[in-house]
Amino acid sequence: MFFLQATSSKVSTVLFLGTLGMLVLTISLVIFIIFHQRRVIRFQNKLQQMEQDQQKILLNASIKLQEEERQRLAADLHDDAGPLLATARLYLNENLVNQDKSTQLQSIFQARQIIDDTIQLIRNISHSLMPPTLKNFGLESAVNDLFQKISGSGSINASSRFHEYKDRLKAEKELVIFRIVQELINNILKHSSASFIHLTQNVHGDKFYLRIHHDGRGIVQADFDKLNRSTVGLGLKNISSRLRVVQGNINFEKDISQTYYKVTIELPKDEPYE
DSSP: OHHHHHHHHHHHHHHHHHHHHHHHHHHHHHHHHHHHHHHHHHHHHHHHHHHHHHHHHHHHHHHHHHHHHHHHHHHHIIIIIHHHHHHHHHHTSGGGGGSOHHHHHHHHHHHHHHHHHHHHHHHHHHHHTSOHHHHHHOHHHHHHHHHHHHHHTSSSEEEEEESSOSSOOOHHHHHHHHHHHHHHHHHHHHHTOOSEEEEEEEEETTEEEEEEEESSSOOOHHHHHHHHHSSOOHHHHHHHHHHHHTTOEEEEEEOTTSSOEEEEEEEEOOOOOO
């Protein structure tokens, strides 16, 4: 009887120790999994932060490159186009009317040659400024690429969607539209403190529309018109000038919900780019 009790006690002890061991092992495994998951999460967060930092570096490099390109353009116009136009002006001075007809015709011919050279120079500069993505793949690809770079910076949620852009517009028109979008996005990034920017494109009847929505500080049409009449707002004046080239209109408004601003660009739909 005593032997059976001792055996039963030993079995109970073994079961208790076994259960305790399994419990300790389970708790250890759970703790290991928790710490491992935390390490994985920290690693993923660090990797995500590194990717965002890399995108910011790329975005800053892109902005710096654009600024350098603008400075180069200004230098080219100042150093090359400026002297050519000044020379043409010399041939077309106020004494031209007092010269004999033969001299007048020669001066006009020389001035015309110089003006033609200037036009070709400006055309070459314009072609060199055409973004490769825009030139090779069109407006949709160029805008989507711009928004992907902005969104990749991690500082703002940017997205774009083209609904009806099966055929490309003329190359010159695509470039004008792209520059307008760039200027608008640049203003939003600099001044609005928005958390998101979204662009949509569609066609209604014979009109081509681009709409940009953002939830930051913005302007309405009255503000835009006022800035266009003032001595400030050069970027907005550039937008107006470019819109006149493509016979377009722009409208700034605040959504009826008063939660975000909307900019609508409207242009006549022309023949597709061949």
